[in-house]
Amino acid sequence: MTLSSSIPTHSNPESRRYFLRTYGCQMNERDSEAVACLLEAQGLLPAASEEEADVLLYNTCSVRDQAERKVLGKLGLLKKLAQRKPGLVIAVFGCMAQRLGQELAAAFPHVQLVVGTDQIHRLPELLRAPAAAAPQRVAVDRGVDGLEFMGLHHPGRVSAYIAIMRGCDQHCTYCVVPEVRGPERSRPPADIVAETARLATDGTREVFLLGQNVTAYGLAEARRQPGYDRNASPFGDLLRAVAAVPGIARVRFTSPHPRHMNAAFVAAVAETPQICDSFHIPMQSGADRILELMHRGYTAAEYLDRIAALRQARPAATFSTDIIVGFPGETEAEFALTRAAMDTAGFDHAFIFRYSPRPGTRAAAMTDDVPDDVKMARLKLLLDDLKKRAERHNRAYVGRSVEVLVEGVSARNAERWCGRTSCNKVGVFTPPPGCQPGTLLTLRISRTTAQTLFGVAESAGSP
Numbered sequence: 001m002t003l004s005s006s007i008p009t010h011s012n013p014e015s016r017r018y019f020l021r022t023y024g025c026q027m028n029e030r031d032s033e034a035v036a037c038l039l040e041a042q043g044l045l046p047a048a049s050e051e052e053a054d055v056l057l058y059n060t061c062s063v064r065d066q067a068e069r070k071v072l073g074k075l076g077l078l079k080k081l082a083q084r085k086p087g088l089v090i091a092v093f094g095c096m097a098q099r100l101g102q103e104l105a106a107a108f109p110h111v112q113l114v115v116g117t118d119q120i121h122r123l124p125e126l127l128r129a130p131a132a133a134a135p136q137r138v139a140v141d142r143g144v145d146g147l148e149f150m151g152l153h154h155p156g157r158v159s160a161y162i163a164i165m166r167g168c169d170q171h172c173t174y175c176v177v178p179e180v181r182g183p184e185r186s187r188p189p190a191d192i193v194a195e196t197a198r199l200a201t202d203g204t205r206e207v208f209l210l211g212q213n214v215t216a217y218g219l220a221e222a223r224r225q226p227g228y229d230r231n232a233s234p235f236g237d238l239l240r241a242v243a244a245v246p247g248i249a250r251v252r253f254t255s256p257h258p259r260h261m262n263a264a265f266v267a268a269v270a271e272t273p274q275i276c277d278s279f280h281i282p283m284q285s286g287a288d289r290i291l292e293l294m295h296r297g298y299t300a301a302e303y304l305d306r307i308a309a310l311r312q313a314r315p316a317a318t319f320s321t322d323i324i325v326g327f328p329g330e331t332e333a334e335f336a337l338t339r340a341a342m343d344t345a346g347f348d349h350a351f352i353f354r355y356s357p358r359p360g361t362r363a364a365a366m367t368d369d370v371p372d373d374v375k376m377a378r379l380k381l382l383l384d385d386l387k388k389r390a391e392r393h394n395r396a397y398v399g400r401s402v403e404v405l406v407e408g409v410s411a412r413n414a415e416r417w418c419g420r421t422s423c424n425k426v427g428v429f430t431p432p433p434g435c436q437p438g439t440l441l442t443l444r445i446s447r448t449t450a451q452t453l454f455g456v457a458e459s460a461g462s463p
């Protein structure tokens with residue numbers, strides 16, 4: 001027997017192993033990291049694959065039909081694995097678990113746990129419960145406490161997500177998020193600042209504040225107080241407090257709703273240099289009639305005004321957005337308005353979605369009358385515009401120096417490293433001697449594509 005074959009592959013072969021897969025948005029990514037920390041605190045270890053795991057967990061998304069279909073397909077495929085491995089536990093949690101609950105349990109008898117968005121913190125306890133007592137459990141109650149789990153992190157990441165709130169009160173007519181995530185609830189600023197400080201102590205340099213509508217942070221709570229000041233911006237105050245935490249070099253956030261971007265918020269951006277120069281602000285459409293049908297609460301001109309105000313506060317600002325094409329009744333002329341507004345805003349990046357009717361939303365009662373090939377053609381036009389614009393914007397970087405926050409080895413080429421600029425562009429470079437993740441490094445840009453800036457390190461990097 002060789003020495004290596006006698007070394008156990010698992011540090012503790014008794015430990016149960018979990019495999020966790022995440023669908024959906026950054027909020028789900030954050031919830032999943034917190035869940036992983038919860039499970040590890042119970043002694044579970046991460047598994048390298050589904051095959052090796054004793055517990056499979058899926059954090060799910062309901063925002064579009066396609067997102068749900070991916071998960072349904074996955075759960076169908078797991079039936080065979082469940083038959084081969086009698087002790088295997090399968091848990092589905094997050095937005096789709098919340099929306100479908102019992103229906104999901106009925107469709108997939110090999111799934112033991114269906115856990116909604118407000119019950120995620122109970123996963124360890126539910127996983128410990130003996131299966132014989134209840135072969136399937138569905139936990140989708142709303143509004144319970146226990147959100148402290150939201151502060152758990154794997155330490156040592158250069159850039160970390162912080163969920164500052166849950167839920168959404170906007171009720172855009174196409175959107176299932178308010179139903180699956182519940183009403184807006186903001187965490188106390190002191191908790192968020194303390195979490196930022198813990199992360200900074202563990203080496204994090206950049207924090208990414210997350211919420212479905214971060215510019216509404218604290219508003220639901222503030223409105224309940226006597227003497228509520230409509231001109232204040234609890235989110236602006238939070239940005240200043242988080243940026244002031246020693247060790248934090250950069251602050252980002254997503255997504256702000258244009259409706260709540262008031263002067264106090266813009267002032268906080270203007271006066272807080274740690275806030276990055278890249279802003280993701282969902283526009284959805286450039287046609288006022290469609291914006292109204294979507295219940296977005298702004299006109300295209302008002303949206304562009306908000307961007308202009310931020311540009312004035314931050315001359316180097318770059319913008320990205322979310323767009324829905326083919327909303328019920330969207331005409332060619334209305335689509336052209338969206339295209340023109342995107343040009344005026346000068347977005348470098350955008351997530352463009354084909355409208356997908358979601359059961360129970362107000363838009364689901366409207367006729368989904370834009371044919372899918374038309375939606376596809378509109379989406380493609382916008383993507384082509386974006387690519388050309390991004391190429392043009394990036395070309396202007398050639399010969400210039402930019403600062404990146406070093407992340408580590410590039411995913412595409414192991415000899416190169418990557419980092420991000422304040423404008424959220426990926427910079428790729430050959431690491432100078434002693435280069436460390438988490439340092440700020442100046443690159444001179446020699447070549448660019450629509451996605452990437454390639455450069456040579458100019459400075460040794462400052463910690």
Ligand code: SAH
Pocket residue numbers: 063064174175176177211212213255256257282284322323324353354355356357358
């Ligand atoms: N809270 C964020 C976005 C949440 S969902 C915000 O409003 O700022 C992410 C994006 O998915 C939305 O911005 C929207 O563009 C898209 N989306 C939501 N519901 C959709 C639907 N029914 N069909 C297509 N796209 C949708």
Ligand code: SF4
Pocket residue numbers: 168169170171172175176177178212213257
């Ligand atoms: Fe959905 Fe609108 Fe809330 Fe965003 S702001 S999560 S699009 S309801």
Ligand code: F3S
Pocket residue numbers: 023024025026027028060061062063095176177180181
């Ligand atoms: Fe999807 Fe839920 Fe996020 S529906 S987009 S995972 S909030």
